[in-house]
Amino acid sequence: MSLAWTPRQRTSAAISFAALAVGLALSGCTLPGHPKPGPEVVRPEAVLTFEPLYRQNCAACHGADGQNGSATDLANPEYQALIDDANLRDITANGQKGSLMPGFGVSGGGMLTDAQIDVLVHGMRERWGKQNVLAGLNAPPYKAVHPGDPSHGQAVYSAGCARCHGAQGQKPGPAGSILEGAFLSIVSPQTLRSTVITGRPDIGQPDWRGDIPGRALTDTEVTDLVAWITAQRPPAPGRPYPNDSQTSELPGNHQPRPNRAPPADGKK
Secondary structure, eight states, X not given: OOOOOOHHHHHHHHHHHHHHHXXXXXXXXXXXXXXXXXXXXXXXXXXXXXXHHHHHHTHHHHOTTSOSSSSOOTTOHHHHHHSOHHHHHHHHHHOOTTSSOOOOBGGGTSSBOHHHHXXXXXXXXXXXXXXXXXXTSOOOOSSOSSOOOHXXXXXXXXXXXHHHHOOTTSOOOTTOOSOOHHHHTSOOHHHHHHHHHHOBTTTTBOXXXXXXXXXXXXXXXXXXXXXXXXXXXXXXXXXXXXXXXXXXXXXXXXXOOOOOOOOTTSOX
């Protein structure tokens, strides 16, 4: 029996396949395995809207709406007025030295592109910034212009901070201690300065005008206060006692041998 197709059979099969293809096209069907148009997964670097970028990179520490988080209140208009675009962008991209704030830009070891960092900075300004919120108030500048005097800073702390945070070496006040070693090990002097100046309205902490009754803190007082608080940081935060003994033996170094009592029979 021959399995070869006759010319008429080949023509009929070709017409049938062509009709099937036209029917599929007209019905909008796609062949199995062919991707359909729709919500494809966007490449990470292609995300250029504020909401998903902020939610994925910032909200865990700064709060879903820029406030009520463990880190700086970004939704505080005074903070947005105090820090300029260059510093806000630098912290977002490269992190804050001496704190837990990491760098999210590629330049700081993160994953966000320059364009995505720009989206975050612009979004924060647009949502939480207010024009002229510090105008005419003579607020201290964002960065200190001279080294602080810790000895004077202690007096500023006693006058403006101790009633809420507790005096040095005493029981913490109602707002909690800011002199605890573990806290000081994860907060930078610049974060302390920014918080003293702009406050934390989300948790009820006043700005530089509300620490001492009847007057605002001066720039020098803020600088000295931060210097004194920073000086309270222990050399080894988290350790209940200093560890001066070696934990490894390097070439040329010898570990101290423990003192052991001689055996009762006098043999070594």
